[in-house]
Amino acid sequence: MPSPHPLGDYLRARRELLRPADVALPEGAGIRRVPGLRRSEVAAIAGISTEYYVKLEQGQEAHPTDQVLDSLSRALRLDATANSYLHALARITSKPTSPISPPAVERARWLISSWPTTAAMILDRRFDIVATNPLMSTLIGGYQTGRNSVAVLLLDADVRALHVDWNGLSARSIALLRSRAGLYPDDARTQELITHLMRDSDRFRELWHRYDIEGMTEGTHSMIHPVVGALSLHYAHLPLVGADDHSIFLYFAEPGTPTESALAALVPGR
Structure with a gap:
C-alpha cells in the first residue's frame, strides 16, 4: 500500500x-x-x-x-x-493523472525507428516499455513492448547476464524508479509494480527501502552479448516533452570503435 x-x-x-x-x-x-x-x-x-x-x-x-x-x-x-x-x-498534491499525448508518443516512435544503428525504446513514467526500435529488440531481447524495463532487468536472467556491472545498474534503476514512484503515490499501476518486485526480486527488497534517488543520466554500460561479444555502449535517458513524463532510453556506440562495428552487425537485415 x-x-x-x-x-x-x-x-x-x-x-x-x-x-x-x-x-x-x-x-x-x-x-x-x-x-x-x-x-x-x-x-x-x-x-x-x-x-x-x-x-x-x-x-x-x-x-x-x-x-x-x-x-x-x-x-x-x-x-x-x-x-x-x-x-x-513536500509539494505533492492530489490530482488526476494526466493523459499521455498520442501525437508526441507517435512522433517519438517515428524518431527511434529512423535510427538503424542506435538502440532505443520509449518508456512511460513507470518505466513500462511503450515502444522499441528493431535494434533495441535485437540487442536486449527481454525489452519488449508492454513489459516493464526495471522488472526485466531485475528478473530476466538473460538480461542480467548481459551486463558486466549488473549490481550498479540495478541499483541505479531502482533509485530511478523510486524517484518517480514517490511523486505519484496514488498511481495504482506503480503500486502493483512495486508489490510484484517486492515479492519476486531479492535485489529490489534489498534496496527499495533505502530511498536512494537517481535522476535521468548518461554514461557507459559494458555488456557481453552472446552474438557479438564485448560492447562498451554509451547510453542516454532523455525526457520526452509533452508526453506525460515519457522518456527515450538509447544505446549508441562511439564512432570508429569495435563496439560500433559489433552494434552494426546486430542491425536487423544486415
Whole structure:
C-alpha cells in the first residue's frame, strides 16, 4: 500500500543511513537503539526544533518552507538530485493523472525507428516499455513492448547476464524508479509494480527501502552479448516533452570503435 506520509518516510530512511561520523558527531554519544542518526541530531544540524522535525517524520507537518527543506538536505547530506526530490515530495498534491499525448508518443516512435544503428525504446513514467526500435529488440531481447524495463532487468536472467556491472545498474534503476514512484503515490499501476518486485526480486527488497534517488543520466554500460561479444555502449535517458513524463532510453556506440562495428552487425537485415 502507498504510504500516507512520503515526505516523512523519506526523511526517516535517509536519517537511518547516516552514521554520526558522517556528520562529524562522536560515535559514543550514548547508547543507540535505532540505526543512523537520532531525530534530535538531525534537527540540531538543520537548525530546527526536535519537535518540528518529529512532526515532519510523522506526517503531522507536510509542507515545510524551502529554507527548512534546504537545511534538512544539508543535514542529511543529500546531493542535488535528492534535494530536488525532497522539495517535490513536500509539494505533492492530489490530482488526476494526466493523459499521455498520442501525437508526441507517435512522433517519438517515428524518431527511434529512423535510427538503424542506435538502440532505443520509449518508456512511460513507470518505466513500462511503450515502444522499441528493431535494434533495441535485437540487442536486449527481454525489452519488449508492454513489459516493464526495471522488472526485466531485475528478473530476466538473460538480461542480467548481459551486463558486466549488473549490481550498479540495478541499483541505479531502482533509485530511478523510486524517484518517480514517490511523486505519484496514488498511481495504482506503480503500486502493483512495486508489490510484484517486492515479492519476486531479492535485489529490489534489498534496496527499495533505502530511498536512494537517481535522476535521468548518461554514461557507459559494458555488456557481453552472446552474438557479438564485448560492447562498451554509451547510453542516454532523455525526457520526452509533452508526453506525460515519457522518456527515450538509447544505446549508441562511439564512432570508429569495435563496439560500433559489433552494434552494426546486430542491425536487423544486415
